[in-house]
Amino acid sequence: MSAVETSTQEALRGxxxxxxxxxxxxxxxxGTTAELVSVVRELDAAGEPVLLLGGGSNLVVADAGFPGTVVRIATTERDGWDVAAGRDWDGFVAETVAAGHGGLECLSGIPGSVGATPIQNVGAYGCEISEVLHSIRLYDRRAGEVRTLTAAELGFGYRTSVLKGTDTGVVLSVRFALHDDGLSAPIRYAELARTLGVEIGARVPVAEAREAVLRLRRGKGMVLDAADHDTWSAGSFFTNPVVPDGELADVLARIADVVGEDVPVPRYPARDGVKLSAAWLIERAGFAKGHQGPGGRVSLSTKHTLALTNxxxxxxxxxxxxxxxxxxxxxxRFGVRLVPEPLLVNCAL
Structure with a gap:
């Protein structure tokens, strides 16, 4: 096998x-893109179950583990803004900021690898990957060939793409379209604008935007820190629910029956309806920060109710x-079903 076999019965918790x-x-x-294509092709030919592993930031793996081969993507090649899938995401963002290139600064501090970002259209603080992605190269496991897909072909939506929920394509590299004037993308997220002391729509030096985002994320336990159990998470565990326009009135009426008609319900425009705040719903349903699960071994983060922590x-x-x-x-309580954001491996809710 072309890739380096490291072990059997390797504990995935690490x-x-x-x-x-x-x-x-x-x-x-x-360790290289060529190795990645080769090993997946060989495993597919053998009929072996395969789990692709990048930074492990969006995975919930069963206690029983995975009854097949886990392929860790450790590729790091880079050609300008065409970046191998295995490269550390935040490390790459830091490189773009240091070079004065804007577009990714609001996605600072997110754990994981570059290749995972287009799969679920990663987003934060008013920015989504779909806005800055030019194209990807992927290995098509059904056709057995390497293909290039443009952003338009990826079917991006809120925390989703045509790649999510399928294992037929292996992202090999991602090409980004960034600007080089040293300024951020327009600031669209109100909390970030307040932190920076600017109006919505303003642009600031990319380094200032990155530092502000990192401060905000640290305050919510969303920057990895081995000493802080609030960061032992998969980030936001549930996506913000999108309610179709035709159902919104009924949903808001039910929420008002619970919290009172005078309590404003946070809501935001979405492509297919109106997006509600999962964190707000969780808190109003009676789950406070730090709410404990079995034996206190797990809890909601003490800093952010969307993170479930070990x-x-x-x-x-x-x-x-x-x-x-x-x-x-x-x-x-509200008739709204929350959907998990991480990939559940060999387990289910």
């Missing part, structure tokens, strides 16, 4: 930001129990 997950029956590392000795079963409690509590 490769996820939740620090959860049982063993992989087989674990290999692809307090140091948790199991994946503990985490899923807490996720079900929160999901079912919001559904019972």
């Amino acid at each position: 490769y996820t930001t939740l620090r959860l997950g049982g063993p992989a029956r087989r674990f290999v590392v692809a 307090r140091g000795s948790a199991t994946t079963a503990d985490l899923l129990a807490l996720a079900r409690e929160v999901r079912d509590g919001v559904l019972a």
Whole structure:
């Protein structure tokens, strides 16, 4: 096999930001793009179950682990703003900022790898990957060939793309379209604008925008820190629910029955309706920051109710129990079903 085989029964908890997950029956590392294509092709030909692993920041892996081969994508090649899938995301963002190139600064501090960002159209603080992505190269596992897809072909939506929920394409590299005037993209997120002391729509030096985003994320436990259990998470566990326009009145009426008609409900325009705040719904359903799950081994972050955290000795079963409690509590109270953002591997809510 072209990739370097490192072990069998490798514990996946060491490769996820939740620090959860049982063993992989087989674990290999692809250090170059050529190795990545070769090893996936060989495994597919053998009919072997494959799990692709980047930064492990968006994975919930079962305590039983994965009964196949995990391929860790450790590719780091770069040609200008065409970047290999295995490159550390925040490290790459820091490089673009240092070079005075704007467009990615509001996505600072997000853990994971470059290749994962287009799959779920990663976004934060008013910016989404879809706005700055030019194209990707991927290995098409059905056709057995490498293809290039433009941003328009990726079917981007809120935290989704045509790649999400399917394993038929392996992202090999991502090409970005950035600007080089040293300024950020227009600031569109109100909290970030207040932190920077500017009006919505203003542009600021990219380094200032990055530092402000990092401060905000640290305050919410969203920048990885081994000493802080609030960061032992998969980031935001639930996506903000999008309510179709035709259902919005009924949903808002039900929420008003619970919280009162005079309480404003945070809502934002969305492509297919109106987006509500999952964190707001969770809190109003009775789940406060720090709400504990089984045995106190898991809890909502003490800084941000959207993050479900491992307090140091948790199991994946503990985490899923807490996720079900929160999901079912919001559904019972407001009639809104929250959907998990991470990929659930060999487990389910």
